[in-house]
Every structure is written in C-alpha cells, then in structure tokens.
Amino acid sequence: MTNRVRSLATRVTASLTTIQQPSSSTATVSNDEEMIVKDSILKRIESFTSHIHNFAVKSPIKHHFQDEDVSRPESPPSDVDADQEENISLANETKTNQYFTYDVKHAQLRVMVLGPGGVTIPEMDRLRHLIPDGTITVMCLTWNVASRSQNHLSKIEKLITSEQSADRADLICLCFQELPSINAYYHQETVKSLAKAVTDTHLIFCWVRKWSQMVIIFIRESLVAYTSTPEWQFISFSPIVKPVRTKGAIAVFFRIFQASVIFVTCHMTHGPVLNRICDYSKICDSLRFSALKKGGTLPCSGVKQADCVFWFGDLNFRLRSRERVDALDSQNKRHENINDSYFDQLLTDDELTLEKCKGNVFEGFSEAYINFPPTHKFILGTNDYVSDRIPSYTDRILYYAKESGRIRPVKYDCLWEENASDHKPVYGFFAMRVLEQRY
Numbered sequence: 001m002t003n004r005v006r007s008l009a010t011r012v013t014a015s016l017t018t019i020q021q022p023s024s025s026t027a028t029v030s031n032d033e034e035m036i037v038k039d040s041i042l043k044r045i046e047s048f049t050s051h052i053h054n055f056a057v058k059s060p061i062k063h064h065f066q067d068e069d070v071s072r073p074e075s076p077p078s079d080v081d082a083d084q085e086e087n088i089s090l091a092n093e094t095k096t097n098q099y100f101t102y103d104v105k106h107a108q109l110r111v112m113v114l115g116p117g118g119v120t121i122p123e124m125d126r127l128r129h130l131i132p133d134g135t136i137t138v139m140c141l142t143w144n145v146a147s148r149s150q151n152h153l154s155k156i157e158k159l160i161t162s163e164q165s166a167d168r169a170d171l172i173c174l175c176f177q178e179l180p181s182i183n184a185y186y187h188q189e190t191v192k193s194l195a196k197a198v199t200d201t202h203l204i205f206c207w208v209r210k211w212s213q214m215v216i217i218f219i220r221e222s223l224v225a226y227t228s229t230p231e232w233q234f235i236s237f238s239p240i241v242k243p244v245r246t247k248g249a250i251a252v253f254f255r256i257f258q259a260s261v262i263f264v265t266c267h268m269t270h271g272p273v274l275n276r277i278c279d280y281s282k283i284c285d286s287l288r289f290s291a292l293k294k295g296g297t298l299p300c301s302g303v304k305q306a307d308c309v310f311w312f313g314d315l316n317f318r319l320r321s322r323e324r325v326d327a328l329d330s331q332n333k334r335h336e337n338i339n340d341s342y343f344d345q346l347l348t349d350d351e352l353t354l355e356k357c358k359g360n361v362f363e364g365f366s367e368a369y370i371n372f373p374p375t376h377k378f379i380l381g382t383n384d385y386v387s388d389r390i391p392s393y394t395d396r397i398l399y400y401a402k403e404s405g406r407i408r409p410v411k412y413d414c415l416w417e418e419n420a421s422d423h424k425p426v427y428g429f430f431a432m433r434v435l436e437q438r439y
Contacts, residue, residue, distance in 0.1 A: 119228050119255045127435075130222060134435035136256070137410070139169035140397050142265065143418075143425035144177040144314045146380070150190045152420035157197040159415065159427065160218075165201045169429060171256075172202065172218040175265035177314045179212045181244045187214050194218075205254075210234045211246035215265045223256065228291065230254040235286045237269055237279050247279070249313075253289040253306065257434040259406075260292070262306040266313040273351050276316055280361045304364065304400060308407055308432055311365065312397035314423065317352035322390045324349065325374065340371050350393055365398040368412035368428060375414050375424035383419055395426040406433045 122130065139160065145152070162168045174194065179186050187209040195204055198218055205219040205227070219227065236248040249266035264283065269275040284302050292305045303309050319325060324346050347353050347370065355361045374391035378384065385391045395414075401407040410429040418425055 119257065120226050121257065122226065130226075131257070131434065135431045135433045136170040136220075136223070138171045138310065138430045138432050139173065139427065140263075140310050140312050140430070141172075141174045141425060141427040142177075142312045142314065142395050142397065143175075144267070144376075144395065144421060144423035145180075146178050146421040146423065147180040148420045149180065149183070150186055150193060152418075153190065153193055155415055155418045156425065157194060159425075160194065161197045168198065168201055168220070170220045170223055171205075171432075172198070173215065173252075173263050173265075173310065174217075175213070175215045175250070175263075175313055177213055177267040178245055179209070179214055181212060190214070191216055206230045206232070206252060208232050208234075208250050208252070210248065210250055211241060211243045213246050213248065213250055213265070213267055215250045215252060215263065217252060217263065226257050228255040231289050231291060233287060233289070235283055237282065249279075249283050251283070251287055251303075253291060255291070258436055259308055259432065259434040260306040261432075262287075262289075262303055262309045264303060264309065264311040264313075266311075266315070268314065268316045270316050273317070273355060276351075277355060277360050304402070307402050309365075309400040310397065310430075311362070311399070312395075312426075312428075314394055315352060315396045316394050317350065317355075317396070318392040318394065319346065319374065319390050320349045320351065325385075325391045338373070340369075343370050343372070346374070347393075352393070352396065362398055365400045366407075366409075367396065367398045368409035370412065372412075372414045372416070375426055377422045378419065378424070380422060381419055383416065386422070395423055397426060397428040399430065403433075407431070 121127070141156070141159070143156070156174070160168070160172055160174075176190070183189075187207065191204060191207050194216060195202075195218070201220060202218040203221050203224055205217040205224065207216040208214065217230070230252050231254070232250065232252045234248060234250050236246075238247060241248065245267070247267050247269045249264055251262055251264045253260070253262045255261070264287075266279070266283065268279045287303055289305075303311070324342075327342070352361065356363070356365070370393065374385075374393050376392050376394040377386050377389045379386055397412065399407050399409070408431045410431055412428045413426075415425040415427070
C-alpha cells in the first residue's frame, strides 16, 4: 500500500471515529442542536468525498481497461477533382445504397485489443476460428478493357465466384484500365454487378476511379472488423491527366490484423522502355501514406514501407523479338498444350525480366511462374494476335514482402476464353500471412 493510501485511510478512520453515537440522554436534545450534529456529519462526509476524488484524479495508477484513442489519421491531400469526388467510396463510410453499406455488427467485439494502426485483434479462440494458420487468401486481377462496356464482365464474375463460398479469396482486388470515357457511370454499374456475385460472403471494402482507371477491393465480411480505414493515392505519369487511356497509378493502403498492405494498380506508359522505368521510379518516390509515418515524422515514401505489396496492372513491358512468338500457331495457343520451357524462352526477350535483372525496376519484387501465352495484342472478338504488333506480357502481377515467405503464390494465369478486349485478363491467387509467427 502506498503512503498516499495509508494517509487517506488514517484520515477516514479518524473522521468516522469522532462521530458520537447518540445515547438515551440525547432524547432531550433540542432541534437546533440536532441540526448542528447533522451538519457536522455532512461536512465530514463531504471532506471524505473530496479526498477520494482528489486521489482518483491525481493517482498515477491507470485503469487497465481505459478507453484508448483509436482515431485514424486523415488521408493526405489528393489531386482528385471536385467532380470526381463521387467516384470514390469506402466501405467504412456510411452509405444508404445497399451495395455501399458498412456492416458494423462485426465491430462490436467483446475484447478490444488493438494492434498496429489501431486494428482490432480478436481473442485467441476467435482468431483461430477466423484464420487457423495465420494466413488469408488474396486474389489480384488486372484487365485492360479497351473501352468495352461492363456487359462483358460475366467471365470475371464467374472467376471471383467459387461454387463453394469458403473457397473464395478473403481479399479480392480488381483493377481495370481504359474504361470507356463516354460512360461516366461505368464504375458504379461495374461495382454493383461484381458485388452481386459475392454479396453472400463479401463486402465492398473500397473502390476508386480516376479517369479511365479503376480499382475495387472486396473483403470477406467476417474480416472487415479487423482492418483499418483504407487510404488511397493517385499518381499521374504526365503533367496533364487525360480522361482517355489515363497513364498513372492508384495505390490503396490499409492494415489487416498485424500486416500492413499496399495494392498498387497502374497503367504504365507505352513506347521506349525508359518510359516505364521512369513511371516505376515516380511511383516509388511519390507514394506517401500518413498511417505509415514513424515516430511523428513525415509519412514515409516508397512502397516497401509496408509488410506486403501487390503491384499489378497493364505495365506495358514488351517482348523484344517476335521470332519465338511465331511458334504459337492458332492451334497451340492454349497454354495447356505448350511445354513450360517454351515460356522460359519467351521471357528471355521480356523487357520487364531484363530490366528487373539489371536492378532498374521492381528490385526485391517477385513474380509467380508464367505458364501462359502473351496477353496482348489480340484482334477483338478472337484469340488471334494482330499481325503488326509483337505479342507481349503487358499485364502482370508482382509482389513484395518484408519477411521471406510472408506471401506465397498459389496460382497465376490468364482468362484465355475472354476475347472482348485486345488484352486478356490476368489473375493471381496468393496466401498472405497476417499474424506474427508467434501466434
């Protein structure tokens, strides 16, 4: 017991013992004298209450379950035009539309244990039920739609909708390039259409459209309470942003359980390979998220500040020679019929592979093994390459993890049967560890 507590106890005891109990002789005490006694008792009680109050306020002892400030930092100022504000939506914001409703019932947890960034960590039993092995599944998909309408999304819907709902990826991130500029509501119709496909298991975590680019993230409903509010940033590769074939990157940052995650989706510049090297450098130098700042300093730059990074989109890296591609005749383009060594030979002419080996781009990033044909450029409505362009692996998915083995690729492929665009959709499934090994 501290000296302060002893002193308080002594004063209370002394105060109470001085109050005399009335004897039988006090029956004749006048009313005035009775009021004096009562007034004396009340003053001592007030004194006692004051001591208790001062002790509670000044005591250095803190309550174990004291409420914590879990307010999240605001996103840094962005270059979103006023007329584009309605094209940005977060699941954590209140919406009346059924496709944009944040279900808060999962946020009412019995135990409020907070991890980095104010992310809720559930009790151990709940944690083992949600993610038994400490990992979640992530799906990334990129598709340059070549200004085609949202009516061509049926194959994408089928891909993200597994017959067994438990087999769906926990996080689903879809990015699209070259949205039709004449359709100002393409993003809303697309979000609604894709949301219906997974509405029984997933919520819209966030979506962002910037001119002709768009990113949508769905999250399993049971996990949304264990994420932070997402931040996003758009980086243009040119001083003047064009509404058609916009070249730039949309990046989204958030935390889930004990992992910080960045999705970088982009449409890089065509032409000489130096253009794409400059685009990559600009993204790395420009990305800043307030939730990644350390010790009150300015937000850290660079994508590698996060634990896990997925970088995908129409990266526009090309094959330098057509000689090996010509071996793909119209009967053998289905990659099931091609030996894997053939794709290894193709990649020896791949700009991204070569520049990565030189350390000019994606240093520290990995890519799953490619065993599918080049995904660009096709004659619309067919699976035939155009004759005046070298078929190339323009659509790619790369990943980075601070800790080795934190991200494990499960599948990497293209939707060969989708021929509405001159690009094939490319998708990947990954296992991502979101809890520390000790858990």
